[in-house]
Amino acid sequence: MDIKILGPGCANCSSLEKLVFNVLAELNADANVSKVTDFKEIASYGVMSTPALVIDGQVKFSGVVPSKAKMTEIITEAINRG
Amino acid sequence: MNIATQIFGWLNDQLLRMTWLWESVRLLVEKVFGLSIQERLGGSIHFFIYDTIKIFILLSVLIFGISYIQSYFPPERTKKILGGIKGIRGNIVGALLGTITPFCSCSSIPIFIGFTSAGLPLGVTFSFLISSPLVDLASLLLLMSFFGAKIAVAYVVVGLVLAVIGGTLIDKLGLEEYVEGYIREIESVESSIVEMTREERISYAKEQVKAIIKRVWLYVLIGVGIGAVIHNWIPQSIIENVVGANNPFAVILATVVGIPMYADIFGTLPIAEALFKKGVGAGTILSFMMAVTALSLPSLIMLSKVVKPKLLAVFFTIVTVGIIIIGYLFNASSYFIG
Numbered sequence: 001m002d003i004k005i006l007g008p009g010c011a012n013c014s015s016l017e018k019l020v021f022n023v024l025a026e027l028n029a030d031a032n033v034s035k036v037t038d039f040k041e042i043a044s045y046g047v048m049s050t051p052a053l054v055i056d057g058q059v060k061f062s063g064v065v066p067s068k069a070k071m072t073e074i075i076t077e078a079i080n081r082g
Numbered sequence: 083m084n085i086a087t088q089i090f091g092w093l094n095d096q097l098l099r100m101t102w103l104w105e106s107v108r109l110l111v112e113k114v115f116g117l118s119i120q121e122r123l124g125g126s127i128h129f130f131i132y133d134t135i136k137i138f139i140l141l142s143v144l145i146f147g148i149s150y151i152q153s154y155f156p157p158e159r160t161k162k163i164l165g166g167i168k169g170i171r172g173n174i175v176g177a178l179l180g181t182i183t184p185f186c187s188c189s190s191i192p193i194f195i196g197f198t199s200a201g202l203p204l205g206v207t208f209s210f211l212i213s214s215p216l217v218d219l220a221s222l223l224l225l226m227s228f229f230g231a232k233i234a235v236a237y238v239v240v241g242l243v244l245a246v247i248g249g250t251l252i253d254k255l256g257l258e259e260y261v262e263g264y265i266r267e268i269e270s271v272e273s274s275i276v277e278m279t280r281e282e283r284i285s286y287a288k289e290q291v292k293a294i295i296k297r298v299w300l301y302v303l304i305g306v307g308i309g310a311v312i313h314n315w316i317p318q319s320i321i322e323n324v325v326g327a328n329n330p331f332a333v334i335l336a337t338v339v340g341i342p343m344y345a346d347i348f349g350t351l352p353i354a355e356a357l358f359k360k361g362v363g364a365g366t367i368l369s370f371m372m373a374v375t376a377l378s379l380p381s382l383i384m385l386s387k388v389v390k391p392k393l394l395a396v397f398f399t400i401v402t403v404g405i406i407i408i409g410y411l412f413n414a415s416s417y418f419i420g
Contacts, residue, residue, distance in 0.1 A: 039191050039192060039195060039387070040195075040264060040268060042192055043195040043196060044269070046196070047192065048156075048161065048193050048196040049157050062156070062158070063156050063157075064278070065289065067281075067282065070282065
């Protein structure tokens with residue numbers, strides 16, 4: 001699974017990153033997590049508000065840091081899809 | 083009818099102008115500190131405590147409510163709505179959507195790129211970018227609280243007019259070639275808009291309140307401090323000569339001083355309020371607030387990454403001149419409407 005965190009480095013971006021690692025650890029899941037800070041690349045995902053989360057090339061959400069429950073749901077779904 | 087007016091007036095006094103708080107702080111200053119609020123020290127302490135509490139209450143309540151509404155209008159949706167509208171109506175809708183789309187100067191670049199690559203006219207994007215920091219629902223209610231409904235509505239209306247005219251002018255000047263080249267190469271992507279649940283909207287709104295308070299509290303305290311000094315320590319005659327009716331260049335001065343300042347409306351209000359109480363013209367105050375919120379060094383630096391210097395200069399000039407004209411028109415008209 002390939003997870004990308006989109007954001008120019010705002011406070012919310014780092015809290016999203018922490019949340020992702022938290023949930024991954026809890027689910028005992030393995031993923032390749034990277035950060036995207038370049039505006040050009042962020043825009044190439046059609047994202048206009050940051051932070052945003054991309055899993056396997058698909059934008060899951062943007063402009064919010066979701067609740068932990070929601071995050072767990074999103075990542076579990078991505079794992080099940082393979 | 084009369085009763086309705088009275089109830090509305092009472093609600094406005096208690097909820098927006100917070101006369102109860104004004105009274106409580108007066109009692110605190112007079113009974114506990116033993117100072118009269120008619121005197122300088124007591125007066126400035128009263129101004130400082132009352133304004134600080136009032137702004138933080140309004141800030142928390144307003145940002146919460148407005149963030150909740152804004153959660154229905156992510157920029158991705160705004161882009162979609164604007165995509166189907168042509169001509170000056172696009173500018174008008176762009177300016178209106180600017181008031182309800184969540185905005186901070188850090189998001190202006192992705193929004194600019196997103197709008198431009200989706201093929202929206204440059205003018206529409208600029209209408210949005212002018213109105214977004216300048217006018218929002220929070221500023222309308224805040225201005226009502228501090229200055230009354232007349233000035234508040236006037237601020238919002240002229241702010242929107244400035245955004246529409248500014249955007250239209252940029253459109254007519256045909257400056258598309260002055261957008262940085264790499265932006266055109268970015269392909270427009272339709273991203274799906276993820277619907278939030280009610281709980282998510284509420285927690286989003288709470289997070290917004292926290293984040294905004296964290297960002298602006300210092301500016302608010304500085305603003306209230308400056309306001310208290312203006313209110314009680316600077317002689318009336320100096321104010322009148324520098325920014326009052328005695329100085330024909332007051333509006334220009336207020337605009338030029340306001341532009342580099344990076345604060346939002348919350349930090350600006352106490353200064354504006356103190357000047358207003360000293361009898362400074364409404365136009366001068368509006369110009370000052372608009373200059374502070376619409377233009378700032380950080381947002382200009384951000385924009386310079388996506389547009390070439392010429393377009394940036396045109397944008398800057400149109401907004402500055404617009405703000406100055408608005409100021410003079412208001413000062414002139416207030417002689418007639420009082």
